[in-house]
Amino acid sequence: MKKLVKKLNKYINKGKVINMGMHDNLFEVFNVLKNDEKLLRLLYYPPQDLAKNIPDPLDERLKNIGEMESEKQALIRGEHIYFSPQADDLETKKICRLYLYAGKRRPTSNYLMADQEIVIDILCPFEYENGDMRSMKIADRINELVCLNRITGIGKVDYVYGNQVNALKDYVAYQHIFKVCSMKK
Template identity: 30%
Template sequence: MNLRQNLIDIYMKLSVNEKLIRLLHYRPPKLDPNDSKSPYSLGDDPLSPSKHDLVTSKEILNILNQVLIRTDKTFDLTTTPINRICMYAGTRKPQHNYFSNDQDFVFDVYVHSALDEVDLRLTWICDTLNELMFNKEVTGASKIKFVIGHNIATTPKNWVGYKMVYRFIGLED
């Protein structure tokens, strides 16, 4: 069983994807930048070529520590409107032999509701995550399959969330 290595493989795949990191990190501009209560505005594209690449930036480790977490951590989502993916191991079920099993990995996507209202950022991030994971050989002994997705009912105040579960065949050492 290589749960740790599987999680590292998946993290590495996601952490170098510029599109995903931009969607998680960049926020739409405020209508009035001097007013902390000003709503966000439409029109600023987080994927614009005019924005700085994040994956190659000096700040990437600090950014990843906020937006791509390898555990179910939400207690720090309190006031700063950020987006985050929490990823962790889910259910593990043996197959019909000793050497392989079905391993689930869970991705909880959280987006501040003020950001989601502007450009449907939650679904944009979920679509991008699915592009990177579904039917791809990221880790384990098979292509990754999508199992289920659903709203997260108990999110931190002012955040919306969506849970996505993927499955692959894990091999015993």
């Protein structure tokens, strides 16, 4: 208990804000994801197709999402990163999408703390997956951004596991689960 209080005071004295609730945990991860240019390009741009003269989504000739008009940026983020698994529109659109939501929450041996799972589902259309294994590129980027970094809660975000999950017709889906230490209150 004394170690925990000492650690919390250390963060507070450094001016760091420690957000511990489920909402704060999810929102802080969301902020990291929605502001990453490489991830947004992987979600937004189609796979490279030399026959159609479509460059790689990370090609510097393509416009940066962060340099687009603010309305266009908001539209891209709002269409590609969701807090709930709503996929009705994906039957008519062929886009990549992330679902970010809370998973299981379990108490720890410390009566003040809980382990909070953060779930990130990746959905990609078959043509993106067959074009450049897009879901794996997106997963790798998410792991670079989130795993073993101090984003939210106490300590670093840890990777728990990943698994292929059922997807819509003509889509591939993969679920990644991360864990953070959070306050019970």
